[in-house]
Amino acid sequence: MSNHLTLRQFAAAIFFVSIPLASIATADEGQELFLAFDVQAKKVVSEMTLEEKVGQMCQPDQAFLKEPSDIGKYFLGSLLSGGGSGPKDKAKYTLEGWTDMVDGYQREALKTRLGIPLLYGVDAVHGHNNIPGAVIFPHNIGLGCTRNSQLVEQISRVTAKEVRATGINWDFAPCVAVPRDERWGRTYEGFSESPDVVKVLGAASTRGLQGGSLSDPLSVAACAKHFIGDGGTAYRSAERDGKLGMDQGDTRCDEETLRRVHLPGYLTTLREGVATVMPSYSSWNGQKCTGRKDLLTDLLKTELGFNGFLISDYNAIDQLAPDPKNPDYKTCIELAINAGIDMVMLTDKYQDYCRMLPELVREGRVPLSRIDDAVIRILRVKYAMGLMDKDRSPLADRTLHDTVGSDPHRAVARQAVRESLVLLKNDHGILPLSKSTQRIHVAGVGGNDLGMQCGGWTTDWQGSMGNHVPGGTTLLDAIKQTVSQDTHVTYSADGSGAENADVGVVVIGEKPYAEFMGDSIELSLDAEQLQTLANMKEANIPLVVVLLSGRPVILGDMLDSSTALIAAWLPGSEGQGVADVLFGDFKPTGKLSFSWPKSVAQLPLNLDDDDAAPLYPFGFGLTYE
Structure with a gap:
């Protein structure tokens, strides 16, 4: 019998003690x-x-x-x-x-x-x-x-x-x-x-x-x-390559x-x-x-x-x-x-x-x-x-x-989308939405853009905007396929035209990026995305914000402007999974895998920080009653 720790023992012990390089077991x-x-x-x-x-x-x-x-x-x-x-x-x-x-x-x-x-x-x-x-x-x-x-x-x-x-x-x-x-x-x-x-x-x-x-x-x-x-x-506080x-x-x-x-x-x-x-x-x-x-x-x-x-x-x-x-x-x-x-x-x-x-x-x-x-x-x-x-x-x-892009494979992805969504806010129990709602206005470029929905490492290294993912379903199309025949679904990329709708679904977030190019100083959405939300707010209707992002971003006014807020991350090609949760076919079950900061000044912020005071803690996630 060896006097060394086994890897399994080490995996358990690693969180409690520091073990020097020479003391771990063999293969x-x-x-x-x-x-x-x-x-x-x-x-x-x-x-x-x-x-x-x-x-x-x-x-x-x-x-x-x-x-x-x-x-x-x-x-x-x-x-x-x-x-x-x-x-x-x-x-x-x-x-x-x-x-x-x-x-x-x-x-x-x-x-x-x-x-x-x-x-x-x-x-x-x-x-x-x-x-x-x-x-x-x-x-x-x-x-x-x-x-x-x-x-x-x-x-x-x-x-x-x-x-x-x-x-x-x-x-x-x-x-x-x-x-x-x-x-x-x-x-x-x-x-x-x-x-x-x-x-x-x-x-x-x-x-x-x-x-x-x-x-x-x-x-x-x-x-x-x-x-x-x-x-x-x-x-880094110093510039590298500008x-x-x-x-x-x-x-x-x-x-x-x-x-x-x-x-x-x-x-x-x-x-x-x-x-x-x-x-x-x-x-x-x-x-x-x-x-x-x-x-x-x-x-x-x-x-x-x-x-x-x-x-x-x-x-x-x-x-x-x-x-x-x-x-x-x-x-x-x-x-x-x-x-x-x-x-x-x-x-x-x-x-x-x-x-x-x-x-x-x-x-x-x-x-x-x-x-x-x-x-x-x-x-x-x-x-x-x-x-x-x-x-x-x-x-x-x-x-x-x-089998590539087959229905059984897409069904697995659709399940993954459903289970990954994290419900951060749901005032007045606005979610789930009724499939028979008279009129739903979908807004935001992310509502009808598979490239944004999938993020980086999609078709090419950095990813790109546009519907270049054959066989995928945008959130706009998913909503149209989910609601009743009597529901009128309208859309605008900039949030205009939402007046007199019963509810607005605003799909905004980060545009595609990958390594290096994705480093961010402020973790904020661009002006175009924020203006879309502002335009929707003027319609004075309940707003469900679906946030597409590769990380927690600083919410700012987004939180107060929304009636409900879902962190959808970068869900991929199967937008139908988001609609499944929006309309109550499945309850949200996702729990945050990262602490959500209030501001960039808090970063780095992690669950094991003694003085952590996140906006939403690691493991947070609401569901429907």
Whole structure:
């Protein structure tokens, strides 16, 4: 019997005591799966040239691939599609076109001497959000409000199935960040400010993505991200690139806080056998996580027993340059690989990387043992997924195309929308609305805009306004489909024309954004959105405000102007789920996964703050009587 704590014991203890780096147990049973393939992986590695090994450690974005034949030329082991990186011919930016693209790259890999298939990665962070016609689920902040781990697992199973339909076999999810300041533009990618919520739902998402077995053709490799502390970055008071913000910043805390707040989501995903982990762009106490051997090798691999492999974030190793004004890419590679990075995600420098890393080995700056360890880890995962089975094709199963955006999948998303809504205010019991109300006036650009309803990471990286989500239902259309034939539903984007309506439904909020661009100083809605609410208020009718946002925003006059207020977050493609709650087919059950601040001056504000005085506390949520 070991004198060390088991991971399960540590997960329980982590909230009460600080435990030094050297005192945690070895690999959990969830990670032992990968060790079962060591013999096969080591045999393949023994047959590989150095250049073939380095190719397995390289993951270019396909948009930057000079020629498809470069897959064979550089023995590439992986490709990805970053946000919006799909078929270059926009006419082929379809389910079929994406599948053809991925299969084409896979065929190139199979032509190489060893015929090792590609791992192909994508950010399917709320459904297969790159593909027109796929189901778009609520972002994680909304799922955190459901507290429903079975639902989150089911969502991830649907996502995995739609991802596999396109031949893609690796999803850069779940995000197990613990956002601690809503000014961060990635807040909506986290389930909660509470490590307890994150560790449960992160584990559920991993189970859903990887299924009962990684070798299941309907499973994808999951990726816990971004290790570690990305949700704890401090707000910068100095400008960077002309912008204030928190993204890719510095988490300043002691080790006990890092472990207590930011580690639990990794412990539970490791236990579920997560295949890959992505280090963060951000720093811990001034040093980039991507280059920290103490975190990547000593903590994650050695102490916690992670047996899968580490994939760096998009061009993240570039940030390791000792002198940013005179970047030395070769040194960046050296620092990243020696710290424990096994595969490097990059764009146009893949040719340099594949040349420089062998040079570093020959120069004695990167040990060959480190290269072999990285490739063994990568091959372990490929074996576990069945990709190395010569009797099984790694190409897409196109019979799955009929399931993409299917009614059963949309039903899961509709349930997720219903359960994620948080009712913040309901004066005079105005909700639920009657389906036979004589006239309902819907206002706000968000009422008839699927792009705004879905938010960032939808079709492209930052997302965009507009109805570019085929198969989705706007809230306006959902209301029209729900009310009686005798109810007259009118609409204006600016809130005009509401006079003499019985009730107004105002759909306003944040317009789409993603990382970096989403950092916000004030957490306020734009003037256009606020003017819409002011225009509706002039009609002197009861107002139900449906707030679309990726985080709690400062409500200000919105609270007094509304009769009822629902935090709908970024609900995705199935607006009908919002209508289900508005009209009482389902009672609201969502509970806040974040504390809601009264003002920006309160931030950072979290449930464990001794002097917290939020507008709405963590866990708040009304329902109908």
